Amino acid sequence: MVTKKQRTTRTIRGKVKEVAFPTGETWWTFYCPGCKHGHTINNTWDFDGNYEAPTFSPSVLTYGSPWEERRCHSFVRSGHIEFLSDCTHELAGQTTALPPLPKRLSQ
Ligand SMILES: [Zn+2]
Numbered sequence: 026m027v028t029k030k031q032r033t034t035r036t037i038r039g040k041v042k043e044v045a046f047p048t049g050e051t052w053w054t055f056y057c058p059g060c061k062h063g064h065t066i067n068n069t070w071d072f073d074g075n076y077e078a079p080t081f082s083p084s085v086l087t088y089g090s091p092w093e094e095r096r097c098h099s100f101v102r103s104g105h106i107e108f109l110s111d112c113t114h115e116l117a118g119q120t121t122a123l124p125p126l127p128k129r130l131s132q
Pocket residue numbers: 057058059060061064087097098
């Protein structure tokens with residue numbers, strides 16, 4: 026009898042935290058310097074596999090909690106995060122290098 030892989034694996038590499046579930050779903054987390062917290066996407070996005078200078082597509086659009094009016098819309102390309110002008114934070118319209126994962130996200 027073949028046993029299926031049931032373990033969830035967590036990997037911190039470069040600027041990306043990767044959580045791979047036995048179901049085949051994968052989550053990737055990067056740190057957003059505009060929102061000052063991590064954004065997590067799953068493998069319905071494309072990831073080029075470059076953990077040091079990742080590219081995710083398509084763009085990542087997030088909203089704040091129901092009690093906070095917030096919008097963050099960005100492209101992550103080659104280790105840079107390009108904020109579109111419809112972001113509500115101070116980095117709207119700017120491109121910045123993707124920072125390393127802060128310690129609180131690296132666990
Ligand atoms: Zn953000």
